[in-house]
Amino acid sequence: MDQIKIGKFISLKRKEKNITQSELSEMLGITDRAISKWENGICLPDASNMPDLCKILDITINDLFSGEVVDMKDNEKKLEENLLEMTKIKEQRDKELLALEVFIGVFVTIIMIACIFIATFINMPDWLRVILIIIGIIPFAIGISYAIRIEQIAGYYECGNCHYKYVPTYKSVLFATHINRTRKMKCPKCNKKNWHKKVVSK
Numbered sequence: 659m660d661q662i663k664i665g666k667f668i669s670l671k672r673k674e675k676n677i678t679q680s681e682l683s684e685m686l687g688i689t690d691r692a693i694s695k696w697e698n699g700i701c702l703p704d705a706s707n708m709p710d711l712c713k714i715l716d717i718t719i720n721d722l723f724s725g726e727v728v729d730m731k732d733n734e735k736k737l738e739e740n741l742l743e744m745t746k747i748k749e750q751r752d753k754e755l756l757a758l759e760v761f762i763g764v765f766v767t768i769i770m771i772a773c774i775f776i777a778t779f780i781n782m783p784d785w786l787r788v789i790l791i792i793i794g795i796i797p798f799a800i801g802i803s804y805a806i807r808i809e810q811i812a813g814y815y816e817c818g819n820c821h822y823k824y825v826p827t828y829k830s831v832l833f834a835t836h837i838n839r840t841r842k843m844k845c846p847k848c849n850k851k852n853w854h855k856k857v858v859s860k
């Protein structure tokens with residue numbers, strides 16, 4: 659996907675509609691700096707802004723990704739190319755998220771162990787020990803629930819029985835028995851409770 663081309667295309671279409679950057683930003687409920695970033699090819703619009711942006715500029719999502727108005731006869735081919743690229747971008751992002759999950763998990767675990775270790779082995783008043791343990795446990799609890807949230811939304815879980823891939827609810831991920839990222843959950847398709855593997859691609 660050519661960000662510069664997409665940016666120029668957004669700018670062109672906006673000017674054709676006689677809309678200023680700040681007017682467009684108001685319509686989308688975002689800052690005009692974001693618009694200028696898109697138009698300069700620094701970043702792509704968020705997926706959540708794309709439908710409204712396309713409606714305002716009178717283009718299709720496919721046109722937007724292609725950075726030009728796509729000819730009807732090329733439409734299907736371009737759409738396929740763009741979808742493929744979107745999938746790759748999502749897979750890459752999911753991999754990064756899963757690496758972040760590991761980092762958060764390790765980080766808060768180290769903090770907790772360090773706090774408990776100090777509270778156990780170093781001489782200090784009891785109230786200080788309690789506070790130290792609380793200081794260790796709170797980031798751990800927050801960090802782990804955040805890490806599980808990342809694991810839930812990044813990529814998919816694959817049912818070991820029917821190989822259906824899906825994104826489960828936070829609750830079912832949180833309460834599932836697990837070995838690393840493989841979790842025992844009930845598959846929404848075949849309804850069997852079995853081990854689900856984490857996968858990045860669908």
Ligand SMILES: [Zn+2]
Nearest residue numbers: 817820845848
């Ligand atoms: Zn299944």
